[in-house]
Amino acid sequence: MSLTHAETITSEIKHVPVKDTLFTQVISVLAKEIYEDAVKRGWWEGTRNDGECLALMHSELSEGLEALRHGNPPSDHIPNFSGIEEELADVIIRILDYAEANHLRIGAAIETKVQFNKTREYKHGGKKF
C-alpha cells in the first residue's frame, strides 16, 4: 500500500519526539473510534483524495454557518445540542477521521501549536483579523 501525500510528508518528520500526554491519548482513542466506525460504514472503501477530505471538513463549517443564519435551532440529529454545536463536532470528527487514516499525530500537533501560539505577538504581529 502506498503512502498518501499527508503520510509521506509526516513520515519525513516522525523522528522528532512528541510528548505523550492525557490529551494526546484521549485524542488518539477518539480518532481510532471515529476512523474504525467510518471504515465499518464504508467511507474508506477505494481511494479518497486529500482534497475531497479537506473539502468535506469545509462543508461542515458551511453547515454551521447555515445553522447560525437560521437562528441556530436544535440539531435534527442530536436535539439536545444546537446546530452550530453539531456542525463544529462534525468538523472535529472529520479531522480526526482523516488524521487517523493518515497516521497523523494530531493530538500532539494541537498541543504544540497551542504552546507556540502563546509565544506569538499581539494579533500575530499586526494582522487585521
Ligand SMILES: [Mg+2]
Ligand atoms: Mg454536518
